[in-house]
Amino acid sequence: MKRRDLIKYLSVAPIAGAAISTGMPFVAEAAEAATAAPAKAKRNVIKELGLRTFINAAGTYTTMTASLMHDEVIDTINESSKHFVMINEVQDKVGEKIAAMCKAEAAMVTAGCWSALVLGTAGVLTRMDRKKVALLPNISTFEKTEVITQKAHNVGYVHALTNTGIVPVEIETVEELERAITSKTAMMWFLNSSAPMGNIQHAEWVAIAKKHNIPTLIDMAADVPPVENLWKYNELGFDLVCVSGGKAMAGPQSAGILMGKKDLIAAARLSAPPSGGNIGRGMKVNKEEVLGMYVALEKYINQDHDQEWKMWEAQVATITDALKKVNGVTAEVTVPPIANHTPKITVSWDQTKVKATPAAIQKRLQEGSPSIETMGGLDNIDITVFMLKKGEEKIVAKRLQEELSRVAV
The missing domain is CATH 3.90.1150.110 (Aspartate Aminotransferase, domain 1)
Incomplete structure (x- = not known):
């Protein structure tokens, strides 16, 4: 069949029929290619809005949008965006994987490290009592309302904890710590970046807490690398560990990880979305971020x-x-x-x-x-x-x- 005759034939014959009757399977493909719209140029919204891009020789600062996600993370986000899944099931499955990789009993993906601090503290305060969950941050009727921290650690990030209604109690020495522990003590908080400035280091902090049966929470937001820090503090005995996801791990900038004891993670999830009537409802992490965080963590741990x-x-x-x-x-x-x-x-x-x-x-x-x-x-x-x-x-x-x-x- 001549090219001129083929074009004339295609104009009047059904495509499928033509492919079958002529014995030429390429006919349908040729017709599709002939009618396909030209590829649309990708929209560059950053350029469109006139935003300045830059070489980041500063570091993983939130104001500079921290790190850039790897292709594997972007692919995960894009693919998962095409499907509906139940967000609690996503958290369940991803939490199991993260916990295994980081040698914790349980884990969840949060809306950044700040959210992990809020939800972790909330879990300590309420445990599995849904009436208490609904009361936060009004904890005036709670028996335990105080969180002990070292003076050097009591900086701006303590506001994440005070969102739950707790009262920070400052100490500087072991003797002051022992005196500060009362029936009102709910938790002991350790800010890892301030560790060199404090008098009490990790192991002693945890040992004193365990002696008095008080939960401990450590904020290690930017403290990877080294990669071993992702399980170091779980193995040291901290009950809850909080870390940013969008720094060294190159996960979604708005994601973080809360990991630790199984009962406390379960309690923390009561104050987290998708549940309502709690202080964490607005700390949403979509399925794409949860799955992206999992892939980013996995890639980071396994890289050279x-x-x-x-x-x-x-x-x-x-x-x-x-x-x-x-x-x-x-x-x-x-x-x-x-x-x-x-x-x-x-x-x-x-x-x-x-x-x-x-x-x-x-x-x-x-x-x-x-x-x-x-x-x-x-x-x-x-x-x-x-x-x-x-x-x-x-x-x-x-x-x-x-x-x-x-x-x-």
């Missing part, structure tokens, strides 16, 4: 962490080598002892040799193309390679060297 560290070291070297070429500039590499435990480059200089303030250089980096975000700005500039994409360390090195060289004398 030694290789990742070597990659960071190589990226650090690229940047520091470039900075050495600018007279008067120093670059010190350190690793924070607990939170954000990754290499950090502190860049400083003699302002008689490099005539610009750190804030001015930081602003130049922000306003350049591509834009680069860093931290510091008062006496120095802090850079991390934690969130850099492959090859971006070269851009950061080049831009830093250029900006500092521009004002060097």
Whole structure:
């Protein structure tokens, strides 16, 4: 059949019939291809809204939208968005998997680490009493209303706990802790990022709590890496452990994990969505986030962490080598002892040799193309390679060297 005759035939014959009667299965495919609409260009909403994107040389800060999700997480989110499932069943199944990976009795995905703190505290206060669940944050009739914490730990994040109505009780020494424990003590809270500033460390904190049969909760929001921290505090004996999901694990930024004792996780879920009449109803985590968090955690635990560290070291070297070429500039590499435990480059200089303030250089980096975000700005500039994409360390090195060289004398 000639091409001209085929086109004429297709215009009058049913497609299926043509394919069968002519013995040419490609006919239907050809017809479909001929009538298919051209591929629609993907919409770039970030560009459409005129939003500034940047190279993240600062770290996993919420204000900078923390980390970027891996393709496997995005694929999970996209695929799960096409199906209806019962959210409690999702939490059940994912909770079992997370608990097994993190060596806890039970777990749940929360609306970030803050939500994990609120719900964990709520579970301790109410246990399985639904009447108490409905009363929060009005706990005036509760016997236990106080949460003990070290003075160094009593910073802004305590507001997550006070959302439940609890009263924080500050202590500094073991002797003060023993005196502070009364019939009103509901829980003892440990903020991991403040551990170096406190007098009582993890093991002693847990031991004293267990002696008095008081539940313990630890906030370790940004305290991975190392990956072992995901089960370290469960094994140390903390009853509840809270962690952010959108930092090192590169899960959804609005997700977190609450894990720990089975009875306390069950109690915490009474104050969480989809249940109503509670303080956590607004802390929704959709199925896509719950499943995405599970895949992100699984990927993070199973990746080659030694290789990742070597990659960071190589990226650090690229940047520091470039900075050495600018007279008067120093670059010190350190690793924070607990939170954000990754290499950090502190860049400083003699302002008689490099005539610009750190804030001015930081602003130049922000306003350049591509834009680069860093931290510091008062006496120095802090850079991390934690969130850099492959090859971006070269851009950061080049831009830093250029900006500092521009004002060097």
